[in-house]
Amino acid sequence: MAKKDPAAVALGRKGGKARLTKMTPEQRSSVARQAVRARWDGGGAAKPAPPSGAGRIEDWRLEKPDFRVVEVDKDGDVHYEVRGNLDLPVPPIRDSKYLKPAQAIEIYKYMLLNRGMEFTLEKLYKQSKVVGGVYFGTGQEGCSVASAYALGKDDWIAPMIRNQGAFLVRGYHTRDVMMQYMAKAEGPTKGKDAGSHFGSIDKKVSAPISMLGDSIPVMAGIALGARLQGRNIACLTWIGDGGQSTGVTYEGFNFAAVQKLGVVLIVESNHWAYSTPTEEQVGVKDLAQRAIGYGVPGVIVDGTDPCQVYDATYEAVERAYRGEGATLIEAKMMRMKGHAIHDAAQYVPAAMREFWQKRDCIARFEKYLVDGKKWLTREQNERMKAEVERQLDDDRMAAEASPMPEPEWAAKGVYCAGADCHPIPLMYGEVQARGHKDVKLEQVEAAVHLK
Numbered sequence: 001m002a003k004k005d006p007a008a009v010a011l012g013r014k015g016g017k018a019r020l021t022k023m024t025p026e027q028r029s030s031v032a033r034q035a036v037r038a039r040w041d042g043g044g045a046a047k048p049a050p051p052s053g054a055g056r057i058e059d060w061r062l063e064k065p066d067f068r069v070v071e072v073d074k075d076g077d078v079h080y081e082v083r084g085n086l087d088l089p090v091p092p093i094r095d096s097k098y099l100k101p102a103q104a105i106e107i108y109k110y111m112l113l114n115r116g117m118e119f120t121l122e123k124l125y126k127q128s129k130v131v132g133g134v135y136f137g138t139g140q141e142g143c144s145v146a147s148a149y150a151l152g153k154d155d156w157i158a159p160m161i162r163n164q165g166a167f168l169v170r171g172y173h174t175r176d177v178m179m180q181y182m183a184k185a186e187g188p189t190k191g192k193d194a195g196s197h198f199g200s201i202d203k204k205v206s207a208p209i210s211m212l213g214d215s216i217p218v219m220a221g222i223a224l225g226a227r228l229q230g231r232n233i234a235c236l237t238w239i240g241d242g243g244q245s246t247g248v249t250y251e252g253f254n255f256a257a258v259q260k261l262g263v264v265l266i267v268e269s270n271h272w273a274y275s276t277p278t279e280e281q282v283g284v285k286d287l288a289q290r291a292i293g294y295g296v297p298g299v300i301v302d303g304t305d306p307c308q309v310y311d312a313t314y315e316a317v318e319r320a321y322r323g324e325g326a327t328l329i330e331a332k333m334m335r336m337k338g339h340a341i342h343d344a345a346q347y348v349p350a351a352m353r354e355f356w357q358k359r360d361c362i363a364r365f366e367k368y369l370v371d372g373k374k375w376l377t378r379e380q381n382e383r384m385k386a387e388v389e390r391q392l393d394d395d396r397m398a399a400e401a402s403p404m405p406e407p408e409w410a411a412k413g414v415y416c417a418g419a420d421c422h423p424i425p426l427m428y429g430e431v432q433a434r435g436h437k438d439v440k441l442e443q444v445e446a447a448v449h450l451k
């Protein structure tokens, strides 16, 4: 326990309360001001150490591309060009400190499923079988999959539109995603809502929220709920380089940082915020620098290297379990398709696309596993790819054959009215907050206000 301040002890002996009553209001306010200053200055004592890792930015990349996108106006033709050195050798995959060979192979398989599933969705869209648009995570599969793979079964994710691979890691089937896009009766939301807007309490997946950044406070809330039940869990979500500029990103992540909640925020630093280059979106070079302002550790990884993504997330998850709080990971990569299927991304300079094409996460990881580590033989690799193709074909046929929903289902299962609709049991244990036993959930201020 901290030692008592001898001056305060002496003042107490003299009867501090009695002394205060004898003071003029000016004297009292001067004493209060001194006390506040002493508190802020630490009373001259050594300042407490910052929470572990806070304010520290690490850069794990084996390559640090040095180029930038500039806007050029050539006789009225406004377009983007890329300036800098694009002629760099493709870096190797950085060995993971934690992944076992079987786990690395499983991540690779999920990445294949992720990309194959999205190609299938593209074909279905072109045949007018999809309701709404199609969103892709092409080039980002390693980031979505390897980060979700680093979580434990009690942890949560809140995916964004580019994290469809994370759904697969969390137990959804490629068929579920296809049916969802086709608004089929057997899809996760039974035809309500489209795209990847679905989630599950059982799978601990919070449905993606289109308003950029809104999943972050949701994750902070889930982590807080678990903490009240006596458990530190990790809650992983992702945000784009454009989306991280929203106010709610700051509010949600700041809350997690202050409360030391295990929110793991991956900034998908994919060079484009829709059609705006990151250079025109933010003033910082590395978005990981934002971690300093939040007071949490920040890590930069190569988002096309699943081992770096896994290790950074794994360590963030371990911090969360230890109750040390939130972590910000910046994954640098490029969105290899447009914002969605309607966007041909013609604003992307060809040289930049070619640079990142050579760094394709799947091709590089395949080479690493087959030629580098030799954890997969060529035959095993071909067999796995054929298996993935077969699964995607079977799922596409099943999804196409699935019926459309009944019209009257539209109004069902939309609003949950609490216990009257379905019970929401505590997941991790008894609530440990003081005074909770005297209060029923439906009587708390928020619930009353909502009604």
Ligand SMILES: Cc1ncc(C[n+]2csc(CCOP(=O)(O)OP(=O)(O)O)c2C)c(N)n1
Pocket (backbone or CB within 6 Å): 162, 210, 211, 212, 239, 240, 241, 242, 243, 244, 246, 268, 270, 272, 273, 274, 335, 339
């Ligand atoms: C709060 C909010 N503002 C605007 C939009 C519209 N919007 C959807 S995606 C997008 C660009 C997002 O860019 P980024 O976060 O970098 O993700 P990327 O598409 O590049 O992966 C915008 C502006 C939105 N969904 N939510």
